[in-house]
Structures are given as structure tokens and as C-alpha cells.
Amino acid sequence: MRGNRRRSIFVLFLMIVLAVGAVIAIIRISRAGESGEVVTNRQNETKIQMSWWGNDARHAYTMEGVDVFQEKNPDIEVSYRYGEWNGYEKRTKVWMESHTEADVMQINYAWLEEYSHDGTGFYDLNELSDYIDLDNFTDEEKGYGIKNGKLNALPIAMNTHTFYYNQDLLDKYGLEVPKTWDDLYRLGREAAKDNKYAIGISKKQLFLLMIAYYEQNYGKNVFNKDGTLAIDEDGLAFILEFYKKMLDEHVLCPVDTFDRANYMSGGIVGTMCWISDTKIYCDGLAETGAKVSRGSFPKLTGAKLSGWYIKPATMWAISAGTEHPEEAAILLNYLLNDPDMAKLQQTEKGVPVSDAAVEALNEEGLSKTNEYMAVSEMNENIDEMNLMIPSMENESIIDAFKSGADEYIFDKMTVEECAKATCKAMRDVIENMEQ
Amino acid sequence: MAKREKIREKSGERFKQFQLEILIVFAAIILIVTAFLDYIILDKSGRAMRQTVSSLIAANSRQLELNINSYLDRMQTVPTLLFSDESFYLYDATDDSIDEYDKVKSEEVIKDRIVDIGLMENYADFGIIYADDHKVGWISHGTQDLFPEGGMYDAFAKYIVNPKKNDGWCFGINGNTDRMYYIKRLNPNAILVSSAYTKELASVFIYPEQLDEMNIRLVDSDNTIMFSETSEEIGEKLPEAIANELEANKVNAKFADMSSSIISEDYIINSNVCGNDWRVICSVPTKIILEENLKLRSFTLRVSMGMAILFVFIGLFLITRLSRPVDGMVTTLQEKAEIDKLSGVMNRGTFQETVEMRLQLPMDNRIIVYVMLDMDNFKQVNDKLGHSHGDQVIIRVGNLLRSIYNSETIIGRIGGDEFALYSECIDVDKAEVVDVTKEQMDYVLEQFHDEFVIERDKCGVSISAGVFVTDKSDITFKELYEKADGALYKSKQAGKSQYTLIEG
Numbered sequence: 015m016r017g018n019r020r021r022s023i024f025v026l027f028l029m030i031v032l033a034v035g036a037v038i039a040i041i042r043i044s045r046a047g048e049s050g051e052v053v054t055n056r057q058n059e060t061k062i063q064m065s066w067w068g069n070d071a072r073h074a075y076t077m078e079g080v081d082v083f084q085e086k087n088p089d090i091e092v093s094y095r096y097g098e099w100n101g102y103e104k105r106t107k108v109w110m111e112s113h114t115e116a117d118v119m120q121i122n123y124a125w126l127e128e129y130s131h132d133g134t135g136f137y138d139l140n141e142l143s144d145y146i147d148l149d150n151f152t153d154e155e156k157g158y159g160i161k162n163g164k165l166n167a168l169p170i171a172m173n174t175h176t177f178y179y180n181q182d183l184l185d186k187y188g189l190e191v192p193k194t195w196d197d198l199y200r201l202g203r204e205a206a207k208d209n210k211y212a213i214g215i216s217k218k219q220l221f222l223l224m225i226a227y228y229e230q231n232y233g234k235n236v237f238n239k240d241g242t243l244a245i246d247e248d249g250l251a252f253i254l255e256f257y258k259k260m261l262d263e264h265v266l267c268p269v270d271t272f273d274r275a276n277y278m279s280g281g282i283v284g285t286m287c288w289i290s291d292t293k294i295y296c297d298g299l300a301e302t303g304a305k306v307s308r309g310s311f312p313k314l315t316g317a318k319l320s321g322w323y324i325k326p327a328t329m330w331a332i333s334a335g336t337e338h339p340e341e342a343a344i345l346l347n348y349l350l351n352d353p354d355m356a357k358l359q360q361t362e363k364g365v366p367v368s369d370a371a372v373e374a375l376n377e378e379g380l381s382k383t384n385e386y387m388a389v390s391e392m393n394e395n396i397d398e399m400n401l402m403i404p405s406m407e408n409e410s411i412i413d414a415f416k417s418g419a420d421e422y423i424f425d426k427m428t429v430e431e432c433a434k435a436t437c438k439a440m441r442d443v444i445e446n447m448e449q
Numbered sequence: 450m451a452k453r454e455k456i457r458e459k460s461g462e463r464f465k466q467f468q469l470e471i472l473i474v475f476a477a478i479i480l481i482v483t484a485f486l487d488y489i490i491l492d493k494s495g496r497a498m499r500q501t502v503s504s505l506i507a508a509n510s511r512q513l514e515l516n517i518n519s520y521l522d523r524m525q526t527v528p529t530l531l532f533s534d535e536s537f538y539l540y541d542a543t544d545d546s547i548d549e550y551d552k553v554k555s556e557e558v559i560k561d562r563i564v565d566i567g568l569m570e571n572y573a574d575f576g577i578i579y580a581d582d583h584k585v586g587w588i589s590h591g592t593q594d595l596f597p598e599g600g601m602y603d604a605f606a607k608y609i610v611n612p613k614k615n616d617g618w619c620f621g622i623n624g625n626t627d628r629m630y631y632i633k634r635l636n637p638n639a640i641l642v643s644s645a646y647t648k649e650l651a652s653v654f655i656y657p658e659q660l661d662e663m664n665i666r667l668v669d670s671d672n673t674i675m676f677s678e679t680s681e682e683i684g685e686k687l688p689e690a691i692a693n694e695l696e697a698n699k700v701n702a703k704f705a706d707m708s709s710s711i712i713s714e715d716y717i718i719n720s721n722v723c724g725n726d727w728r729v730i731c732s733v734p735t736k737i738i739l740e741e742n743l744k745l746r747s748f749t750l751r752v753s754m755g756m757a758i759l760f761v762f763i764g765l766f767l768i769t770r771l772s773r774p775v776d777g778m779v780t781t782l783q784e785k786a787e788i789d790k791l792s793g794v795m796n797r798g799t800f801q802e803t804v805e806m807r808l809q810l811p812m813d814n815r816i817i818v819y820v821m822l823d824m825d826n827f828k829q830v831n832d833k834l835g836h837s838h839g840d841q842v843i844i845r846v847g848n849l850l851r852s853i854y855n856s857e858t859i860i861g862r863i864g865g866d867e868f869a870l871y872s873e874c875i876d877v878d879k880a881e882v883v884d885v886t887k888e889q890m891d892y893v894l895e896q897f898h899d900e901f902v903i904e905r906d907k908c909g910v911s912i913s914a915g916v917f918v919t920d921k922s923d924i925t926f927k928e929l930y931e932k933a934d935g936a937l938y939k940s941k942q943a944g945k946s947q948y949t950l951i952e953g
């Protein structure tokens with residue numbers, strides 16, 4: 015009897031335990047998520063920004079590259095600003111002067127002097143060598159980005175001018191690829207018969223072409239090494255007359271009406287462009303079915319200066335005021351040295367300087383690209399080429415030249431008046447910059 | 450005694466089986482009721498959850514709509530800054546009366562203005578196209594390459610559909626899906642064209658906490674996807690299932706083009722109309738929303754089943770503990786109800802019931818032997834030797850029969866001095882069964898003869914039997930009884946103390 019009683023008590027106890035357990039479980043389930051319980055926890059990513067200029071293709075692959083970067087670095091969120099080259103210098107000026115520039119910036123070689131004369135305008139990349147593989151660059155290559163002993167930027171590729179011609183049109187006119195200025199005039203005369211032009215170029219290329227012609231003729235530089243104007247009014251008058259003659263003889267398509275579409279459709283025989291623009295002007299023309307030939311930089315027999323310059327195509331830099339230098343450095347290293355990025359970028363910015371990027375591209379037949387062949391030619395002539403002076407690319411100086419030149423081209427001034435006014439305008443811009 | 454024990458066991462088993470059945474039925478009722486209640490509660494909570502999620506999605510979608518509207522407004526506002534000076538918007542590059550120099554200078558001014566006002570935005574294009582396709586500003590190579598044969602001005606101008614603002618939007622022009630264009634007329638021969646990469650919308654379409662399989666898309670008025678987190682979808686049509694849901698629910702909306710939330714079996718969809726008739730569509734499969742609910746339902750059902758099983762075990766234990774005394778009582782009562790108390794064999798009712806149960810079992814090749822035994826002159830025993838002796842005779846007959854036949858044979862007392870036997874053989878030749886039965890009957894008569902010597906001498910007691918052997922599969926108890934009874938009658942007629950066997 016006593017055993018049965020114990021057993022009954024045990025069963026009763028068991029049932030009470032089960033009932034209490036069930037009630038507690040129900041209460042816990044019903045109250046889940048209440049009373050300030052943390053149900054999600056999101057770790058904030060480090061947000062950085064990058065900026066670049068370029069064409070559609072560059073925008074597309076860079077954005078794709080950023081996606082790949084974020085997959086590799088989920089803790090870093092990258093936003094971007096981008097735009098076309100025209101106006102981009104102005105945009106950059108606004109950012110730099112208002113201290114709102116992106117953390118990682120694609121910069122022009124000329125901007126090093128403009129924004130970091132003493133080396134403090136951009137972050138010293140040497141301090142971030144734990145994140146950036148600097149061994150992919152020679153001292154000479156790094157030297158392009160050093161200001162006042164500080165490594166402000168690293169070059170993406172080296173750049174110079176090259177010429178591309180529509181070989182079908184040259185064949186039609188029975189001419190060889192132009193090698194001299196006279197060859198260009200000969201081509202202009204033939205092209206004029208079809209109401210075409212020998213070459214079409216942008217405003218900046220026009221300025222650099224004029225500099226080359228002047229320097230070859232005079233054996234003097236247009237700019238001093240400190241960026242000030244070395245050319246005088248007579249020299250500028252010489253350039254203006256040459257410019258007008260080229261227009262009049264259909265050697266040069268008027269800059270304001272130059273249209274890539276016109277070049278593609280055969281309205282213009284050739285063009286002068288950066289090696290980094292090969293995709294647009296060489297490959298682009300070839301895609302229309304035309305045969306394309308690369309031309310040489312025009313030379314004057316007996317010239318003391320070649321007037322032919324070299325520069326880093328574009329460079330990557332980090333904002334001096336970035337709040338996230340390590341993350342910015344990781345992104346910069348990716349943009350320069352990562353094989354995936356190199357394969358996305360290909361040779362759109364020219365043949366890369368980074369050894370790691372070159373190695374990645376070699377696997378994809380880098381040596382067969384038009385950019386590679388153009389760079390090879392550049393390297394063959396490297397001895398007669400000089401490093402570009404930043405003033406040569408300064409948009410304000412170029413605008414002053416173009417605007418002034420228009421007064422002569424459209425017969426609003428005599429060549430002397432125009433040379434005097436233009437010279438003054440250019441000097442004023444340089445003085446303003448120095449101030 | 451063995452038979453009594455067996456009957457006791459059998460009756461106990463039946464009672465336990467009955468208890469178990471009750472318990473299981475009760476547990477099943479609990480399970481069904483719990484499941485039903487769970488279903489109602491969880492279904493209601495599922496509906497509430499869908500409603501809540503739909504409301505949350507609607508709120509977030511509204512935010513996305515505001516984001517995209519803000520983005521589009523910005524893209525529309527910046528070009529209006531070209532109307533700040535007539536020199537920007539009235540200039541007509543197709544006007545041949547304008548001097549070439551003036552054209553160059555005018556375009557320089559316009560270009561500078563475009564640079565100034567477009568400075569801070571990520572434009573893919575931002576420029577003016579004139580009726581002769583002449584361009585000023587940023588008209589990208591990508592856009593120019595869409596019109597290798599020219600006709601850029603005409604192609605864009607036809608998208609100006611807003612008569613008040615003289616503007617419009619377009620997407621997918623000449624197969625291009627990487628950017629969206631905004632077009633605004635400046636003068637009869639000039640339109641401003643600006644564009645942005647649809648990828649830019651990723652920064653607009655930021656959804657704080659996104660559900661699995663949730664899709665956020667921006668579609669134009671033709672349901673062409675302009676933006677999706679799945680970039681492969683861009684340029685494709687909205688998935689048919691979602692488009693159909695939207696179309697089907699259009700009729701239910703007060704206004705066909707209003708923003709709406711749809712909760713269907715397959716999807717929760719939220720469609721928000723933007724300022725330019727593009728729509729932000731958020732969709733999430735309903736099953737994703739109800740996944741947690743279904744998990745909860747499954748959990749609750751498992752708990753209910755567990756509790757039901759636990760209940761059965763506890764119930765069994767308690768029943769065992771509580772029903773033991775009742776069990777014994779019931780067994781005794783059952784025995785009393787089924788067993789003839791004198792002979793110790795089954796009473797008539799139980800015998801008939803047991804035999805009928807056996808007959809209902811479907812069996813092939815079954816030979817049934819049904820025997821009816823009737824004591825001759827039994828009345829003389831009661832008259833001459835007293836009823837008490839008569840009862841003793843019945844007891845002895847019962848004992849004799851139980852000692853002769855094994856447990857496979859069903860034995861019953863079906864009348865005062867009448868007994869019946871039922872046995873069956875499987876897969877045995879009928880003739881062989883007949884032979885064995887005859888031997889058995891001879892033996893029974895012989896044993897009877899030896900057992901009841903005094904009664905035979907004093908009262909002439911003997912025993913007659915009717916035997917019916919059949920291999921019919923669909924035979925009834927009544928038929929068996931009648932056949933054996935007929936055979937018994939023949940034995941009696943033939944002089945008693947003998948048996949008659951008939952086959953059927």
C-alpha cells in the first residue's frame with residue numbers, strides 16, 4: 015500500500031512538473047521579442063568614396079570593379095562620383111577647395127603641382143605601405159607621384175600621344191601614313207577635295223600639337239619648368255598663324271565642330287589622341303570595318319626639340335583629409351595591383367605600370383593590344399621625350415589660348431593683337447594660379 | 450480450470466483493449482482539438498503577420514518611392530537652371546543666320562553653364578542636342594553610338610510627352626538598358642538630354658532590412674525592369690507571375706494607376722507609382738513570410754502530439770493503478786456470463802457467438818466438424834436419483850468432454866442435457882477428417898459408456914450424437930445446427946447410444 019502511494023505521489027509530481035514546464039514554455043514563446051530584447055544587430059561598414067573621370071567604358075568597368083572589391087571586402091562600402099573629362103577639372107577644384115574630395119581619387123598628373131605643391135595636398139602613400147604593395151612600382155615610376163619627398167600618387171599607366179589614321183582613306187588618296195608636318199598638309203589638300211579633314215582633335219590636343227610645332231621650329235620650350243610661360247608674343251603669333259593655316263588647308267578640323275562620329279564615319283582621316291584613348295579612336299574605328307594604321311608624331315627635319323611629351327596617364331591618390339586611410343589604401347591597392355581589377359580595366363587607361371597588373375594582363379595577351387604597340391613605340395623614342403609640364407594640361411590656360419585664338423581665326427583681331435591679348439590672358443591665368 | 454483461466458485472460462484483455470481504445474480515442478480527440486485550435490490561432494496569426502509584413506513593406510516601399518521621386522526630381526530640376534538666361538535656352542545651332550564666330554562663343558557659354566550646373570551629379574549624359582543632331586555639352590560616346598545613322602534628336606524628342614513641362618523620360622532606347630534618359634525641350638530646335646546609369650539607383654534603392662527572396666524593382670510603364678538587385682533582370686519584363694497579380698488586382702483598385710498592396714497565395718506585392726509613371730515594385734513570396742509561422746505550427750503540432758502520447762502513457766499508468774480491482778470484478782462477471790456453471794463449458798449464447806465468429810473468419814480449405822450430443826433418458830436420472838445427481842452427471846459430462854478434446858475444440862452446453870462441439874481442420878482431406886471423427890465419436894461413446902455405469906444400469910442413460918462434416922466455406926451456424934440436429938435425430942430414431950455422421 016505504501017509503495018502504491020509513493021508511486022501515485024511520484025506520478026502527481028511528474029504531472030505538475032510537466033504542466034509547469036508547459037506553461038513556462040508557452041509564456042516564453044508568447045513573449046519572445048518583447049521587452050527590449052535585441053533581435054537584430056547590424057555591423058556598420060566603413061564608408062569611403064572614390065572618384066574618376068572617363069568615358070562610358072571606364073564608368074562601366076570601374077563600377078563593376080567596385081562591386082568585385084566590395085565582395086572581397088564586405089566591411090568597406092564604396093560610393094563613387096564620376097563624370098566626363100570636360101568640366102571635371104572644375105569639379106575637382108570645387109571638391110579640393112571645399113575639402114569635400116573623395117577618399118580615393120583618380121587624378122591628373124598636373125594636379126599634383128596644382129593641389130600639392132609642397133606634398134601635403136594628398137596623403138603620403140608611404141605611410142600606408144602596409145596596405146599598398148609598392149614593390150610593383152620602380153623608383154622612377156613612384157617618382158612621378160612624389161612631391162616634396164612625399165608619395166602623393168601612383169601612376170596607373172604612362173601616356174603620350176599617338177596618331178591613328180583611316181588606312182582606307184589614305185589608300186584612296188594614294189598617301190602613306192604621315193610622318194612629317196608636310197605629310198599632314200599633303201593629306202589635308204587631298205582630303206579637302208572630298209570636303210574632309212586630315213585630322214580632328216580636341217582642344218587640349220590642339221594646344222599640345224601647337225606646342226610641339228613651335229618647339230620643333232624654335233628649339234625653345236613654350237613653358238618653363240616651373241610652369242610659367244616661356245613663349246613670347248612673337249612665338250605665339252607664329253603658333254596662331256600655323257593654326258589658321260592648318261584650318262584653312264583642311265589639315266585640322268575646327269576644334270568646335272570636331273566630332274568623334276565624323277571621324278568614325280570617314281569625314282576625318284585621322285586623329286591625335288592619348289595612348290589611353292586607343293580603345294575609342296583605334297579599336298572604335300576598326301569596329302566600323304575600316305582598316306586603321308598607327309602614325310608617328312610629326313617631326314621637323316633638323317629640329318632641336320621633339321616637342322613630344324610623356325606623362326603618367328592618370329594616377330590614383332588618397333585624400334589628405336580622409337578619415338579612413340587604411341580602407342582607402344586597401345581600395346587603392348586593389349585598383350592598381352589586383353589581377354581582377356587589371357583584367358576588368360585591360361588597357362583602357364594604357365599599359366599598366368604595376369607589375370602585378372601587367373602580369374595579370376600578360377595572361378590575356380597584353381602584347382597583342384594596340385596600346386601595347388603604341389607604348390613600345392613610346393619606349394623606343396623615350397630619349398627624345400620630356401616629362402610633361404603640368405601647365406601644358408591646365409584647362410584654364412588652354413581655354414585662354416583657345417578663346418584668344420578664336421579672335422584671330424574668325425578675323426576679329428590681327429595676329430599681332432591676338433598674340434598679345436592671348437599671351438596676356440595666359441600669363442594672367444598662371445599668375446592667378448601662383449597666387 | 451485451464452479453460453476458465455483462458456476465459457479470464459480473454460475477458461481481461463478485452464477490457465484492457467477497451468480501456469486502451471477509449472484512451473486512444475480520447476488522446477486523438479485532444480490531438481485533433483489542439484491541432485484545430487492551433488490551426489485557427491496560427492492561421493489567424495499568419496494572416497495578421499502577412500498583414501503586418503505587407504504594411505511594413507508598404508511603408509518601406511513608400512520611402513523608396515519618395516527616394517526615387519527625389520532622385521528624379523533632382524534630375525529634372527538641374528536642367529531647368531538652363532532657363533536662367535535666354536542665351537542658354539534660346540540659342541539655335543541650326544540657325545544659319547548666326548555668324549560662325551558667334552556660334553562658337555555662344556556654345557562656349559552654354560558649355561560652361563552645363564559644366565557649372567551639372568558639376569555635382571554623376572551624369573552619363575548632360576547636353577543639348579539640336580535638330581540637326583549637333584551637340585553641346587556632355588553627350589557620351591555610348592549615347593552617340595546608339596545612333597550610327599543619325600536621328601538622335603528625333604529619337605529623343607518623341608519622348609517629350611508632358612505637355613505642361615515639355616519633358617519626358619525614356620528607358621531602353623535602341624536596346625540600351627544601362628541608363629535612363631530625361632529629355633526637356635529648350636526651344637523648337639533644341640532639347641536637353643541628361644542621363645544617369647541605372648546602376649546609380651542602387652544608392653536610392655536602399656532597403657534597411659531585407660527579407661530573403663524579396664525583390665525590389667523599378668519598372669517603366671511597359672513593365673520593363675529598369676533596376677533590380679539582380680542586374681541580369683534589367684531590360685527584361687517583370688516576371689509574369691507578379692505582372693499577372695498586379696493586372697488581376699487592378700480591377701479591384703479604385704484607380705488602376707494608384708499605389709497598391711496585394712496579398713495573394715503566392716506573393717505579397719507592393720506597387721508604388723513614381724512621379725513619372727514608373728513604379729517601384731517590392732515582391733516577396735508569401736511562403737517566406739509564413740515560414741516562421743509554419744515552423745511554429747509544426748512545433749506546436751509536435752508539442753501537441755508529444756503531450757497526447759504522454760497523456761496516453763500517464764493515462765495507461767493511472768488506469769492500470771486504478772482499474773486493477775475493477776478488472777478482477779469484471780473478469781468474474783464475464784466468466785459468469787459466458788461459462789455454464791455446471792459443466793464448465795461455454796453456455797449456449799457464448800458457444801453460438803464463438804462459433805459464428807469463427808465461421809466469419811475467411812479461410813480456405815477448411816473442414817468443419819459440428820457434433821451434437823444428447824444424453825438418452827437423462828430425465829430418469831433426475832427422477833430416480835434426484836436432481837442433485839443429475840447436476841453431477843452434467844458436471845461429469847462437461848469434465849469428460851474437456852478431457853477428451855483439446856483446446857482447439859469449442860465445447861458448449863446448448864440445452865439441459867445437450868452439448869455441442871465445434872472443431873475445424875485446415876488443409877486436410879475431408880475423407881481423412883471423416884475417418885478421424887468417426888474414431889473420435891467411437892471413443893466418446895466408449896468413454897461415456899465407461900463413465901456412467903451406475904446411471905446406465907439404473908436409468909438406462911446413454912448418449913446419442915449427430916455429426917455433420919462439411920467443407921462449405923459460407924455455411925452458417927444455423928445450417929450446422931440443423932444438419933447435426935438432423936443427424937442426432939436419426940441416431941435417436943435408430944435406437945440411441947450411437948452416432949450418425951453426415952457430410953455436406
